[in-house]
Amino acid sequence: MDLSTFFQKFDQFADAPDAVAKMRELVLELAVRGQLSERSSDDQDDPAWRSFLEEFDNRIYGSDPGPPPPFAIPNEWRWACLEDVGTTKVRNAVEDHTRVSFVPMALISSTYGVAAQTEERTWSEIKKGFTHFAEGDVVMAKITPCFENAKSAVMRNLINGVGAGTTELHVFRRTTEVILPDYALLYIKTRGFITRGESRMTGSAGQKRVPRDYFATSPFPLPPLAEQKRVVAKVTELMALCDRLEAQQQERETRHAALARASLSRFAEAPTPANLEWIFHPSYTIPPADLRKAILTLAVQGKLVPQDPNDEPAEDTLAKVLRARERQEKALRIKEPAPVETDAEHTPDLPSGWCYASPDQLTAFHKNALTIGPFGSSLLKSDYTDEGVPLVFVRDIRSESFGGSETRFVTPDKAEELASHTVRPGDLLITKMGDPPGDTAIYPRDRPPAIITADCIKLTPHTDVVSPEYLRFTIRASQIADQFAGITLGVAQQKVSLGRFRCIAVPLPPLAEQRRIVAKVDQLMVLVDALETQLAASRATAANLLSALVAELTGTPARASISASPSSGTGRRGRPRKSL
Numbered sequence: 001m002d003l004s005t006f007f008q009k010f011d012q013f014a015d016a017p018d019a020v021a022k023m024r025e026l027v028l029e030l031a032v033r034g035q036l037s038e039r040s041s042d043d044q045d046d047p048a049w050r051s052f053l054e055e056f057d058n059r060i061y062g063s064d065p066g067p068p069p070p071f072a073i074p075n076e077w078r079w080a081c082l083e084d085v086g087t088t089k090v091r092n093a094v095e096d097h098t099r100v101s102f103v104p105m106a107l108i109s110s111t112y113g114v115a116a117q118t119e120e121r122t123w124s125e126i127k128k129g130f131t132h133f134a135e136g137d138v139v140m141a142k143i144t145p146c147f148e149n150a151k152s153a154v155m156r157n158l159i160n161g162v163g164a165g166t167t168e169l170h171v172f173r174r175t176t177e178v179i180l181p182d183y184a185l186l187y188i189k190t191r192g193f194i195t196r197g198e199s200r201m202t203g204s205a206g207q208k209r210v211p212r213d214y215f216a217t218s219p220f221p222l223p224p225l226a227e228q229k230r231v232v233a234k235v236t237e238l239m240a241l242c243d244r245l246e247a248q249q250q251e252r253e254t255r256h257a258a259l260a261r262a263s264l265s266r267f268a269e270a271p272t273p274a275n276l277e278w279i280f281h282p283s284y285t286i287p288p289a290d291l292r293k294a295i296l297t298l299a300v301q302g303k304l305v306p307q308d309p310n311d312e313p314a315e316d317t318l319a320k321v322l323r324a325r326e327r328q329e330k331a332l333r334i335k336e337p338a339p340v341e342t343d344a345e346h347t348p349d350l351p352s353g354w355c356y357a358s359p360d361q362l363t364a365f366h367k368n369a370l371t372i373g374p375f376g377s378s379l380l381k382s383d384y385t386d387e388g389v390p391l392v393f394v395r396d397i398r399s400e401s402f403g404g405s406e407t408r409f410v411t412p413d414k415a416e417e418l419a420s421h422t423v424r425p426g427d428l429l430i431t432k433m434g435d436p437p438g439d440t441a442i443y444p445r446d447r448p449p450a451i452i453t454a455d456c457i458k459l460t461p462h463t464d465v466v467s468p469e470y471l472r473f474t475i476r477a478s479q480i481a482d483q484f485a486g487i488t489l490g491v492a493q494q495k496v497s498l499g500r501f502r503c504i505a506v507p508l509p510p511l512a513e514q515r516r517i518v519a520k521v522d523q524l525m526v527l528v529d530a531l532e533t534q535l536a537a538s539r540a541t542a543a544n545l546l547s548a549l550v551a552e553l554t555g556t557p558a559r560a561s562i563s564a565s566p567s568s569g570t571g572r573r574g575r576p577r578k579s580l
Helices: 002-007 017-034 041-045 048-062 179-187 191-198 212-217 225-269 273-279 286-300 312-330 393-398 412-417 468-476 478-485 511-554
Strands: 078-079 099-103 121-124 130-134 138-141 153-154 162-165 169-174 218-224 354-357 368-373 389-392 428-431 441-442 450-451 458-461 506-508
Touching: 002 225, 017 179, 017 191, 017 225, 017 511, 041 179, 041 225, 048 078, 099 273, 121 212, 130 169, 138 179, 153 179, 169 179, 169 212, 169 368, 179 191, 179 218, 179 389, 179 478, 225 273, 225 286, 286 468, 286 478, 286 511, 389 412, 393 428, 393 441, 441 468, 468 511
Parallel strands: 099 162, 389 450
Antiparallel strands: 078 218, 099 121, 130 162, 138 153, 138 169, 354 506, 368 458, 428 441, 428 458
């Protein structure tokens, strides 16, 4: 299969993550392997190339070939290095008053073919403490993550032909006409060159750098100058094709997104079975996260299932519970529940039979029905044991997973000391912190009582008035999430205020309707889960196809990175690279 066929198959793997970006990487990789250009006997007649070969081949004749090159190249090419055709130790001699170009890292592009932008400075301002370069020099970022992101460029259109820039650059200046700067740039932008360089980086995390030795002496596949020009021209042509494919893909995604928004809006206005089909339409995809959010929003607005006039109004049920609680307040030594705080923005009108209630009003009849985990010195890591009463952490709530190898425990005596923080099966758990806070989980029926830890909120629902399952996804709905934004405190780390959480407005349907809503939500979430699985499978299939096609073109094993599978080179090698 040739590269044109590969491009024709684009629609088959367009769903693969970063499909166009990987196509660009492939173009560069094939270019430096000699698979985008044809050989010509006339190339060998170039006097400059013949002179270079005579000197170069004599210099390396009989020397230790060093480590094997990373891939095969044509016999007419040579494995050289940048130091064979230029210098990587560059300094400019310029008059102080000269106006020149200055290039900070932010103005160097990661994309092949995009020129670096420049700022105008006086040479006296930047001649010290910055990296020198001149017109036609090739620069490459040496610091993480700029190196990994392929920030590099051929310096062009410099003011008075010279400039300086960020100190985090390596610079190559050719000293012979047998190397084309654009071809040198092409190679250092390949994913293979970058991947191999990552293993050579030195320094601490966040400040790792590629040594100059790697930049200067790495094996470099060098074709004759005429072929370099053909390679650069072909790469430019194919990159333009990638640009067109990317534009088409973005246009298609924009159209699909508009259709998805319209279908989601249509379903939100009238969540009927007929409109439900539109949000799972095969012609476009609504992100599963958006679907889940829309379903929960409709649920707490009373639009997901029809109301039944025979249901006991939620307000009447709640009033009975609160009256009963009032009679028992003294005996149970519990405070009067906090009333709900309403406002026009967060408490829109509700369907008939619904009312607003506060989390405090929805708790069961005991003193610690709504509480947070211990903090400060109440529970320390030194209290953890390998067995006893389990602890519940924020991570358990977020993952909805309780029990396992990461579970920590405290002794029964310590658990007794922390009895007010006990969570039991059926209790609702909510994260007090996060971005955003408000992850929820119901403590499983098959788990023993546990102790919640810091930044966990425990709510014991009064099941005569509210379903724990309904309350769980209501707190996750955007209407409640918006209220959470107004009750978070802290600077370095935002946390929900428990005192304010007690008073937020929870939309409460009749208990019978809650159960119908929960059943409907569960039914729709199963469809969303299936859609998400299908999308993941489609992306995996596309990625596998892309991997197989890349493998066929590069001769590397399928699923492997195009830069990770070196093969023996067929071109002549340069001098030893013992440092590699």
